[in-house]
């Protein structure tokens with residue numbers, strides 16, 4: 001029988017059962033996240049779960065008994081029924097758990113449902129656990145107080161990746177043990193198996209180390225916290241918190257019961273101000289240091305030339321491995337500035353003694369960083385553990401057995417895999433859940449910036465196409481990171497991870513050829529009903545109006561299409577007034593050739609979403625053909641160079657949200673064809689400056705004009721001073737000149753090719769981010 005007609009039959013059956021006065025029934029379906037590899041609706045009657053259903057586990061199997069009890073709790077949560085858990089088989093009305101499946105993937109399971117019962121067979125306890133996750137997610141939100149009808153089905157399932165992780169930074173903000181357990185529950189709901197617990201930071205050391213009590217006594221407390229984005233204003237309130245070893249062990253056990261390994265991170269040799277405050281002798285200058293109350297990358301790091309740090313780290317790691325049985329220990333390795341080491345006699349002596357030499361890509365201090373990482377790796381290897389480090393550990397030579405966590409894009413993972421090392425994908429282009437998931441940033445909590453909407457997460461493909469089969473095996477998994485500089489509360493943690501964690505779980509679990517965003521969105525509706533019942537604070541951004549713009553240079557118009565995932569009716573205005581149900585109803589793509597201020601609203605009975613708002617400024621260059629002499633940087637190309645003349649100006653939300661385009665290597669020369677001889681007297685270019693991230697503005701702007709596209713005449717050349725202090729701002733540079741006529745206009749934007757002496761990257765090239773070139 002076809003799947004559809006079968007479902008119709010069940011619905012009829014449901015109606016008859018209910019009409020005959022039978023107990024009310026809720027129908028389960030297998031529209032779940034992550035999507036199983038194979039779901040087949042089969043011949044035969046459905047199974048009805050009722051008060052007499054028994055969950056059966058094999059006698060003496062404590063692991064499956066525990067899983068059986070989880071299942072019983074889940075059923076109770078959905079239906080209110082308390083099912084019996086037993087080790088005695090019955091002929092019917094049972095949910096039978098077993099772990100006898102032969103499968104090369106130890107996390108595989110099968111789930112078979114007939115009218116006699118449900119059987120979940122795992123290749124291991126973990127497989128059975130994922131089987132019960134699938135079963136519980138099949139239940140619908142209306143099951144309270146009802147029996148449940150499960151259509152006959154045969155599911156065969158296993159994960160695509162062995163490493164399926166979520167990270168949580170508890171250094172910047174601290175979250176209580178109870179919430180960490182909830183986080184683990186949310187991970188379990190999504191079939192994840194690695195919890196990367198980032199435990200130490202410049203802003204606080206959060207794990208008790210018995211040998212060094214001051215790490216938590218002093219190192220876990222900062223005097224105050226900066227307000228907003230390093231505004232220079234502080235809240236004046238001490239902030240602290242740490243986990244005792246007993247609490248951490250409790251978390252490890254809680255996670256282990258749910259087949260999740262806790263991977264602790266002790267971030268070294270940078271991000272160490274928490275530790276240095278407690279033990280200042282371990283820094284190059286000797287301090288004093290302070291647990292810091294602002295965000296960023298700080299110059300004071302462990303002194304790599306001081307032998308005491310190696311004893312210190314060895315002692316810490318010895319305690320860490322006693323708490324955490326994980327094979328992997330994360331040792332950080334990211335964002336360690338080398339300034340102090342350059343000046344430090346001890347570090348320089350160490351460089352000489354170890355014969356660490358600079359080459360064309362690495363300084364001697366980069367080599368010193370590798371030296372630290374290799375020594376720490378050896379400590380852990382000797383204790384039978386392996387290290388994971390952020391992709392910076394590639395710089396200056398990779399420690400022999402290290403696994404690389406690639407965060408600055410996917411290049412780190414590619415380089416590691418090519419060197420025969422394992423790698424985990426956590427690129428900040430797709431999997432940084434601290435970035436915004438909506439463009440409506442005025443109405444959501446302040447975040448670090450960036451823009452990673454749900455669809456972008458869903459679309460991430462972890463295996464780069466240029467890897468060989470052998471190299472591909474080194475991509476062992478995928479993880480999203482939650483850095484918490486701007487996430488002070490547990491509610492906000494929930495908001496940032498859900499529902500992006502749903503998209504992530506399908507990237508981690510489901511084979512890429514089975515993924516489909518629209519099917520995913522349908523299944524997400526079901527998941528969200530569960531979130532509602534759990535009281536989770538998930539982001540409602542998936543209901544936002546989705547706007548796509550296109551500049552149609554043939555017709556000389558901007559095209560704007562608007563949609564919502566549930567096809568809610570949309571109303572709009574073009575004059576900047578707030579739309580309502582009486583405004584124009586959106587039916588098809590809008591196009592305009594004059595400046596407009598579009599506002600649109602989706603109207604639904606119970607979910608309110610923000611007003612979509614976008615100004616389009618038309619000038620003489622808008623929608624005209626544009627060419628550039630250089631490609632933008634590949635991480636910052638976004639929708640491409642046409643964005644420079646799309647009528648939409650780069651905004652204040654930071655340089656990562658796609659409204660700015662980034663360049664690294666050369667000066668930029670933009671050639672715009674105005675299509676006919678045009679009078680011009682002014683050119684403006686927007687730049688986004690963020691000096692802390694090595695992004696500077698333009699040093700010069702030179703305009704030349706031509707009528708034939710061959711002979712150009714310079715009509716204006718201006719120079720601009722460099723920022724002489726750290727700043728983050730939008731800066732528009734503008735040049736005006738006596739009116740001239742021309743068809744082709746060349747705009748040369750001079751980049752900062754040498755960072756100024758005051759900057760920590762002095763002498764290196766800067767990035768430049770630009771948007772909207774305006775010609776008047």
Ligand code: TNX
Nearest residue numbers: 334335390407432434448483
């Ligand atoms: C970079 S990712 C960091 C973190 C920040 C994060 C903010 C990594 C290894 N380092 O210290 O919290 O960016 O997105």
